[in-house]
Amino acid sequence: MDIYYKNGSVIIENAQNFNVERSCLCGQAFRFSKQRDGSMFGIAFNKGVRIIEYNGIIEIQNCEEQDVKLWSNYFDLERDYGQIEKIILDDERLSVCVPYGSGIRIFKQEPFEAFISFIISANNNIKRISGIVEKLCAYCGEKKELENGSHYYTFPTPERLAALSEEELFKLGTGYRAPYIVKSARRIADGYDLLPLKNMPIESARKELLSFSGVGPKVADCILLFSLGFTNAFPIDVWMRRALRELFFDGREPSKKELESLNLRLGEYSGIVQQYIFNYAREVGLGK
DNA sequence: AAACAGGAACCAC
DNA sequence: GTGGTTCCTGTT
Numbered sequence: 001m002d003i004y005y006k007n008g009s010v011i012i013e014n015a016q017n018f019n020v021e022r023s024c025l026c027g028q029a030f031r032f033s034k035q036r037d038g039s040m041f042g043i044a045f046n047k048g049v050r051i052i053e054y055n056g057i058i059e060i061q062n063c064e065e066q067d068v069k070l071w072s073n074y075f076d077l078e079r080d081y082g083q084i085e086k087i088i089l090d091d092e093r094l095s096v097c098v099p100y101g102s103g104i105r106i107f108k109q110e111p112f113e114a115f116i117s118f119i120i121s122a123n124n125n126i127k128r129i130s131g132i133v134e135k136l137c138a139y140c141g142e143k144k145e146l147e148n149g150s151h152y153y154t155f156p157t158p159e160r161l162a163a164l165s166e167e168e169l170f171k172l173g174t175g176y177r178a179p180y181i182v183k184s185a186r187r188i189a190d191g192y193d194l195l196p197l198k199n200m201p202i203e204s205a206r207k208e209l210l211s212f213s214g215v216g217p218k219v220a221d222c223i224l225l226f227s228l229g230f231t232n233a234f235p236i237d238v239w240m241r242r243a244l245r246e247l248f249f250d251g252r253e254p255s256k257k258e259l260e261s262l263n264l265r266l267g268e269y270s271g272i273v274q275q276y277i278f279n280y281a282r283e284v285g286l287g288k
Numbered sequence: 289a290a291a292c293a294g295g296a297a298c299c300a301c
Numbered sequence: 302g303t304g305g306t307t308c309c310t311g312t313t
Contacts, residue, residue, distance in 0.1 A: 119296095121294090121295085122294075122295040122296060123293080123294040123295040123296075123308080123309080124293090124294055124295080124309090124310085125293070125294060125311085125312095127311090128294095128310070128311065131311095170309095173309085173310070173311095174309085175308075175309030175310060176296095176297095176307085176308040176309055177296090177308090177309085178309095180296080180297090213296090213297085214295095214296070214297090215296085216295060216296045216297080217295090217296090218295060218296085219295075219296080237294080237295075238293080238294065238295090256302095
């Protein structure tokens with residue numbers, strides 16, 4: 001995989017195991033959308049980028065020269081997903097997931113954005129989460145104009161979010177999560193720093209996250225996996241439950257202990273493996 | 289139009 | 302610590 005800068009774009013040549021559409025739309029991040037022209041538009045680090053593919057080349061447009069590292073880190077391009085995929089392929093129970101999860105890279109999102117987005121994700125579906133996040137950004141993010149005349153909004157800072165009332169959040173469609181968002185955003189605006197969680201043992205970081213309003217086990221694991229760099233965080237939602245019942249537990253409901261030991265058995269990349277399983281469940285429509 | 293989908297809080301036990 | 306109920310909105 002060769003990554004370099006050229007004329008306002010970050011170019012990825014010989015991309016291995018990177019399916020842009022699947023990665024952007026699988027539910028790990030909520031600010032990517034496919035455009036009518038087939039390109040992908042997404043926002044991170046307050047920057048809006050357009051991603052196009054041609055001749056096996058992936059081009060991230062609207063970048064600056066110093067952004068190469070930034071995006072290569074965000075899209076987790078330095079990791080050998082081929083090796084991880086091989087682990088899955090070699091597992092009798094998991095190999096069925098490979099065609100559905102292949103090419104997904106786990107993005108390293110900004111902690112605050114992931115934190116708020118996954119509080120919103122509770123008891124919610126991908127389409128609605130994206131809609132709410134978008135409204136939230138339009139309501140109190142920063143407006144940015146693009147050269148082609150269109151515009152986008154950045155994700156709000158903790159301060160901007162903390163300044164909102166429950167009523168305002170409720171109107172944006174967050175429902176009963178409004179007070180959770182207010183409380184948690186205020187705690188962060190008041191000085192709680194999420195970054196040190198990256199360097200803690202996973203159990204400690206998880207415990208910290210669970211102390212926030214609106215953050216339960218599943219949301220905590222999502223934040224750990226999708227923004228804090230814990231590739232062994234193992235979020236289990238209804239889709240994962242369905243898939244795990246079928247693949248590992250002979251149709252019955254696994255206990256907490258069994259889930260925990262499965263996580264351990266899957267090893268240091270269990271969270272990435274989880275994404276393959278999750279996508280398998282969604283794409284084959286398990287439980288439908 | 290009632291039923292369902294989707295996690296966390298909260299209160300019992 | 303486990304189990305049942307409630308919270309809100311969009312879809313069927």
